[in-house]
Amino acid sequence: MIHFQNVTKRYGEFTAIDNLTIDIYEREFYALLGPSGCGKTTLMRMLAGFETPTEGKIFLAGQDIAPVPPNKRAVNMMFQSYALFPHLSVWENIAFGLKREKMPKHDIDDRVEAMLKLTRLEKFARRKPHQISGGQRQRVALARSLAKHPKLLLLDEPLGALDKKLRQDTQFELMDIQEKTGTTFVIVTHDQEEAMTVASRVAVMDHGKIIQVATPDRIYENPNSVYVADFIGDVNLIEGTATPNGSDAYAMSWHEGHPPLTVKSPNAFSDGQKCHLAIRPEKVAISSEQPAEADNAVQGRILDIAYLGNISTYHVELPTGAVIKAQTANTRRIARRAFTWEDTVWLSWTATAGVLLAD
Amino acid sequence: MNRMSWFNAVSLTLGFAFLYIPMVILVIFSFNESKLVTVWAGFSTKWYVELLQNEAFLNAAWVTIKVAVFSSTMATVLGTIAAYVLVRGGRFMGRTLFSGMIYAPLVMPEVITGLSLLLLFIGIGLDRGVFTIVLAHTTFAMCYVSVVVSSRLVTFDRSLEEAALDLGCSPAEAFRLVTLPIIAPAVISGWLLAFTLSLDDLVIASFTSGPSATTLPIKIFSAVRLGVSPEINALSTIMISIVTVGVITASLVTKHQVARQKREEQAAERA
Numbered sequence: 001m002i003h004f005q006n007v008t009k010r011y012g013e014f015t016a017i018d019n020l021t022i023d024i025y026e027r028e029f030y031a032l033l034g035p036s037g038c039g040k041t042t043l044m045r046m047l048a049g050f051e052t053p054t055e056g057k058i059f060l061a062g063q064d065i066a067p068v069p070p071n072k073r074a075v076n077m078m079f080q081s082y083a084l085f086p087h088l089s090v091w092e093n094i095a096f097g098l099k100r101e102k103m104p105k106h107d108i109d110d111r112v113e114a115m116l117k118l119t120r121l122e123k124f125a126r127r128k129p130h131q132i133s134g135g136q137r138q139r140v141a142l143a144r145s146l147a148k149h150p151k152l153l154l155l156d157e158p159l160g161a162l163d164k165k166l167r168q169d170t171q172f173e174l175m176d177i178q179e180k181t182g183t184t185f186v187i188v189t190h191d192q193e194e195a196m197t198v199a200s201r202v203a204v205m206d207h208g209k210i211i212q213v214a215t216p217d218r219i220y221e222n223p224n225s226v227y228v229a230d231f232i233g234d235v236n237l238i239e240g241t242a243t244p245n246g247s248d249a250y251a252m253s254w255h256e257g258h259p260p261l262t263v264k265s266p267n268a269f270s271d272g273q274k275c276h277l278a279i280r281p282e283k284v285a286i287s288s289e290q291p292a293e294a295d296n297a298v299q300g301r302i303l304d305i306a307y308l309g310n311i312s313t314y315h316v317e318l319p320t321g322a323v324i325k326a327q328t329a330n331t332r333r334i335a336r337r338a339f340t341w342e343d344t345v346w347l348s349w350t351a352t353a354g355v356l357l358a359d
Numbered sequence: 360m361n362r363m364s365w366f367n368a369v370s371l372t373l374g375f376a377f378l379y380i381p382m383v384i385l386v387i388f389s390f391n392e393s394k395l396v397t398v399w400a401g402f403s404t405k406w407y408v409e410l411l412q413n414e415a416f417l418n419a420a421w422v423t424i425k426v427a428v429f430s431s432t433m434a435t436v437l438g439t440i441a442a443y444v445l446v447r448g449g450r451f452m453g454r455t456l457f458s459g460m461i462y463a464p465l466v467m468p469e470v471i472t473g474l475s476l477l478l479l480f481i482g483i484g485l486d487r488g489v490f491t492i493v494l495a496h497t498t499f500a501m502c503y504v505s506v507v508v509s510s511r512l513v514t515f516d517r518s519l520e521e522a523a524l525d526l527g528c529s530p531a532e533a534f535r536l537v538t539l540p541i542i543a544p545a546v547i548s549g550w551l552l553a554f555t556l557s558l559d560d561l562v563i564a565s566f567t568s569g570p571s572a573t574t575l576p577i578k579i580f581s582a583v584r585l586g587v588s589p590e591i592n593a594l595s596t597i598m599i600s601i602v603t604v605g606v607i608t609a610s611l612v613t614k615h616q617v618a619r620q621k622r623e624e625q626a627a628e629r630a
Contacts, residue, residue: 050521070524083522087540096536097526131623148526 001026001184002047002152007056009042009208016042017053018208029178029185031199033192035231039208040188044154047186048077061151071100076150080157082141084129090140091116091125097148115143118177135166142174146181155187159194171197192232196220204228220280226357229278234313236284236324238277242269242356250356252277255320262295265356279354284326286314287346288338294348300324302343314339316347382599389592396587406593416594419578422489423558426574430496431553437497438504438553439546443534445505446512464502472499473566480567487569495567496560500553507552511545551609555602 002024009017016039024030032040045051046058049070057064065073076097084093094115098108116122119139124132129140138158145153158174159167175198178185189195195202196216203213204227212224223229226237240254240261250269251260254277261277269275291297300316303323307330314326326347339345363371389407393400410416445458464472476495477487485491519541523533539546561576568577579591 048521048525050524070521071527071529075525077522077525079518079522081516081518083516083518085519085522085537085541096523100527100532127627128623130620130627132627136627144522144526 001028001061002186003059004043005057005059007046007053007058009039009046009051010054016208017046019056020208020210022203022210022213024184024186026184027182029175029187029198029200031195031202032186032188032205033195033202033231034190034205036190038205040190040205041156042208043205044077044156044186044188047152048075048154049073074148074151075154076145076148076152077154077156078141078145078158080160082129082137082161084137084140084144086129088128089125090121090127090129090132093129093140094144094147096144101148111147115147118146118180119143134161135170138162138170139173142177146177146183150183152184152186155185157189158187159189159191167194168197174198196232204231206231222355223278223357226276226278226359229355229357234281234325234327236277236279236281238279238322238324240275240277242273242275243271244269249351250275252356258298258320262351263354263356264351267356267358269356269358274359276357276359277354278357279349281313281325281327282311282329283349283353284324285348286316286326286328286339287348288343290346291348295351297346297348298324299344299346302339302341302345305339305341314345316345385592386596386599389589389596391589391592394589396589396592406589407597410590410593410597413590415573416575416578416590419573419575422572423575426489426492426496426564426572427554427557430493430500430557431550433493433497434500434504434553435546435550438501438549439508439542441501442505442509442512443538446509446515461502461505464499465506469499469560469562470566473563476563477566487567487572489572491567491569492564492572492574495563496553496557499560499563500556503552503556504546504549507549508542508545511542515542551605558598 002022004020004022007017007020008015018039020043032043034040042051046053047060049065049068052066057066059065060073060075085096088096091112094112095108098111103111112125113122116125119142121136121139121143124136124140129137132140138161142158155174159170162170171194174185178198187195187198196219199216201213202216202219204211204219206227212219212228214222219228219232223232229235230237238252238254238261240252242250242252242263243260245251245262248264248266250263250265252263252275253260263277285291285294290299298318300318302314303317304315306313306315309330311327311329314328316324316326318324324347388396388399390402390404391399392403392405441461445454445461448454473495476491476498480487480491515538519537520533523537524530528536559576560574561580564574565577565580568574575594579594582588582591
């Protein structure tokens, strides 16, 4: 539905968006994820019409939207600060956009009621924005931006101002509303957990470029670069050189005097090519004895244990000095911990547990 | 509460005495029976009665109010637009120069402003009267309005305007429906400031007024040169009380609003 074609945006010398081409499909929940300053907000503001691309074109439903001013676009935005009009009540805030369309009075009433119901704000219709709590304000902002039936809804860090518990509840609410209304949502966030939870596709951005676009599970399990692997979740990165060893399999030598690691990878590597093995901590098993049938096993010393309630993370120092994180779920209550600080343990993982990435 | 140290108490008393004794004396003597300003001869309100029968003073008061209302309204419109453009206009050519020029009249000696306006009016052959005073007052009050309004606009959340555009407003509608209602308190206080500036201006008014139009400050000033009469005291007392009531009302209203907003916000967070 949306097509960015070689879009570049420069502010003086600074390039915020660098020759970017992406497609966003109808009824999709699309997340733009990246550190602050990576250009994700600029991208969103270009969709809303507050910025114009320096080069390239943006198409919405086949139409070039460059000459269309923000007030004429079938795009609505939910602002990071919510931008609720402080002098208007909740009801009037939601009705604001509808009144601009010269919609008949009773249609406005119906639509606002429907929006209030959708966001469970019926009780607060007459209140002013400063008379309701942060979570309620956030819902007013959502209701207001959805009221006009936009083809596309932009959400700029919509949950940034909420505390963690409320944020999680709201994430599910957002997904629910997105499914009910069938609107295309584009969300900008720097919170990878939020992007993974709500989005159907995630675009990881850095320095004005899209690094990878994929579903949350593919982004997590099959990152296409060290940057994405490192940005999303926790990861162990082991550097080495690859040697082909059968179909899709490689022997990765990573440290002299240690047997090479066995890795399966769909990405092709040439003999002796430098590479990184990215492996998630929860895919590394920890044991006191050398596991009999593991593809890879290394010995190390426990440096640190982080107890997080549901899981524990062990920081294990290898003889090479590298530190590998291994995670185990605490499936039993008051489990006797098998390992403690300074213990010598074995870490093991299968050949398919990690991803082999180019330098 | 801690008791004040003697030093603080003395400084406070001296300070307030310095500020208010002249006015208190003026108010007391406005109720003096005697025609002699400096001799107390018993309580009377006769000077107020006489004042209300003095055509010249009443005319001057009427001119003053007309001038103040018109000039402060024009100054508010122009000053608000200037402030909006300077804060929101982005980096257009000569922006720094313009903002400097907006503030320059604030520090310009009134005599010079008055004189230059006088020369201008003579130069373009404009007859001096109420209209020229209104123009002159608009000129200098506009700067004050734009200072007050731009200080509010600087802290104004830009995304509110963007939200209005996003919801289908044209830029003009966004200004009328969102920006203006929100900055209204600053615009109103700008208007009040312009109004009071115009009310008590003597220097610029005397340069730009003609024989047909005399404002109250000019009238008082010329009357006092012939000797202070108790009528002037009475007039001044009325002006003082109007200003006092206005200031107290305004501050009470603001205080009440702030307190209410705080209460409601706390209630909302608890809910």
